[in-house]
Amino acid sequence: MSAVAKILRARHPDLMTGPDDPGEQQVQASSPLIRCGNQLVAVMSMPAPIPDDDGLWARAATIWPEGKAVAARHRGHLIVSMLGKNERPLVAARVTTAVIGALIAAMPECCGVVWAGRVARPSGLWLEMSSRSFAPFPDYPFILWVDILPFQSDRKIGAITVGLSTFVGREIEFKTAKLTLPALIDKVAGLSVYLVEHGNVVKDGDTIGASATERIAVRHRNSEVFTGLPVFSCTDDVAGSLQ
Incomplete structure (x- = not known):
């Protein structure tokens, strides 16, 4: 997680991200939480494939034709969610998207992202477009969502x-x-x-x-x-x- 925080900080230098104290990095390395701006985001590792959903991959085929075949090869996934339920959905989407982008940069083996169980995108597109997570309206990457x-x-x-x-x-x-x-x-x-x-x-x-x-x-x-x-x-x- 300290590596992810470092990448997140480099990709979004205007944000406060953690762990940002070198003395804390060893303790925080195995933490499931990462700070992005004023928000905490949980990252949970799941050693199993996501449930199969033919409708999801049919919808994704326009942008990601090979998505279903790529997803069929995966053997584990991460669940990424922002803590706290009172933030505007756009705030949660921006923060979560930025963290996912940093995770993909830290782990090139990531093959794709399923957003809210409804929208599937290839990891390369997510890595590219998530750099605009905090862009002003209307330039944020809503196509990921x-x-x-x-x-x-x-x-x-x-x-x-x-x-x-x-x-x-x-x-x-x-x-x-x-x-x-x-x-x-x-x-x-x-x-x-x-x-x-x-x-x-x-x-x-x-x-x-x-x-x-x-x-x-x-x-x-x-x-x-x-x-x-x-x-x-x-x-x-x-x-x-x-x-």
């Missing part, structure tokens, strides 16, 4: 998030007959980052938009894609907007 999955619905295309509910209690489900798929993904990504930053501030019946002429209707519903999943259901249909 949230999947955006495309789907087709009748003559429309759509996208749904997985992982956003960790921050705001709901996912985004956005359907459009106007946007291209890249534009739709950008729209959902932008709204996701906004909600991660500000919390659950979009109420049932609100309209949102990047300009005065753009009106996107938002309703609080259960998903049409994942049964029973609470979502912000968004549409840019003129007939469906609440103007």
